[in-house]
Amino acid sequence: MLWVLLALAVIWLGGRLMQLTVWQxxxxxxxxxxxxxxxxxxxxxxxxxxxxxGGNFAIWAVFFAGIALAALYGRGLSWLKARVPExxxxxxxxxxxxxxxxxxxxxxxxxxxIGGPGQVALKNARVLVVGAGGLGSPVLLYLxxxxxxxxxxxxxxxxxxxxxxxxxxxxxxxxxxxKVFSAQAAMMAQNPAITVRPYHRRLxxxxxxxxxxxxxxxIEGSDNFETRYLVNRAAAQLRIPVxxxxxxxxxxxxxxxxxxxxxxxYECIFPEAPAAGLAPSCSEAGVVGPxxxxxxxxxxxxxxxxxxxxxxxxxxxxxxxxxxxxxxxMIRTKRRKGCAGCG
Numbered sequence: 001m002l003w004v005l006l007a008l009a010v011i012w013l014g015g016r017l018m019q020l021t022v023w024q025x026x027x028x029x030x031x032x033x034x035x036x037x038x039x040x041x042x043x044x045x046x047x048x049x050x051x052x053x054g055g056n057f058a059i060w061a062v063f064f065a066g067i068a069l070a071a072l073y074g075r076g077l078s079w080l081k082a083r084v085p086e087x088x089x090x091x092x093x094x095x096x097x098x099x100x101x102x103x104x105x106x107x108x109x110x111x112x113x114i115g116g117p118g119q120v121a122l123k124n125a126r127v128l129v130v131g132a133g134g135l136g137s138p139v140l141l142y143l144x145x146x147x148x149x150x151x152x153x154x155x156x157x158x159x160x161x162x163x164x165x166x167x168x169x170x171x172x173x174x175x176x177x178x179k180v181f182s183a184q185a186a187m188m189a190q191n192p193a194i195t196v197r198p199y200h201r202r203l204x205x206x207x208x209x210x211x212x213x214x215x216x217x218x219i220e221g222s223d224n225f226e227t228r229y230l231v232n233r234a235a236a237q238l239r240i241p242v243x244x245x246x247x248x249x250x251x252x253x254x255x256x257x258x259x260x261x262x263x264x265x266y267e268c269i270f271p272e273a274p275a276a277g278l279a280p281s282c283s284e285a286g287v288v289g290p291x292x293x294x295x296x297x298x299x300x301x302x303x304x305x306x307x308x309x310x311x312x313x314x315x316x317x318x319x320x321x322x323x324x325x326x327x328x329x330m331i332r333t334k335r336r337k338g339c340a341g342c343g
Contacts (some may be wrong), residue, residue: 007032033064096120105147118308125307128152128215130231132179135221135245137169138296144187154199155179166289208234220244225273232266236342245299249285250324252295256314259342263315264333267341291323
């Protein structure tokens, strides 16, 4: 009996080393079965060869029958697999994210309100950020980190030493560099899987709609009323929502302006710019360094919610944060009849 098992081992292991095909090894196994069974059937019971083979025809018959059934089963399975048509290949077979991106966005994906579909929406989103200063800095960094696929940033300013107290996207080595390019470098270093479109120029009336029309959402973080009104009117005309923020000393405010969805626009709430001196700029009145990060972080969070459809946004509401007293207030807003910006 041992000799037969040894012969089978030589056929399969030795045959593999000798590079015999599976079919050739099955043929040799079949020949071995014929020799063993034939010997046991024709040789007398006491014959030395019959004794060496185990002397029992029935055991070997069952043994080789089991091998034959296993071979037939494997052959049939291969035949069935060969008859199954191959699924057509798709460009999306590997999914929208690389393994690195899946690991990076895992904390978003496990959130019930965002999940995989929400992260895909972020990847497909196109967001324009107006201003790469105090508010734009944290907004841009967080949008890049969140995986927003296309981020535009428009600003005509260059990095100044006085900016570095609060404009955290820029570095000391960036002084003198256009802010949009400094911001682009920081965002690409944070997340090379996104696309950044820098516009090193001032947003003016003649290009406003042309620039904005390429985006699904605008985040307005400029430091002057002229730009705020310009963005508001262009976005209202294009029916694009705007998340707007503003800062002064220890206080900041955020709201979502979207008249296309029955929310007020910026001009509904502020029909006229304040008189000179009533609303001094940050350079005139000062601003506490971390405040832009607080307000910019809220703006970025509202953008993620807007894109993914999570939670309740700030349409028809304005959040006011007072850092001096750690106080937050919410003011209800509504559209103004006859508004020049959206009426």
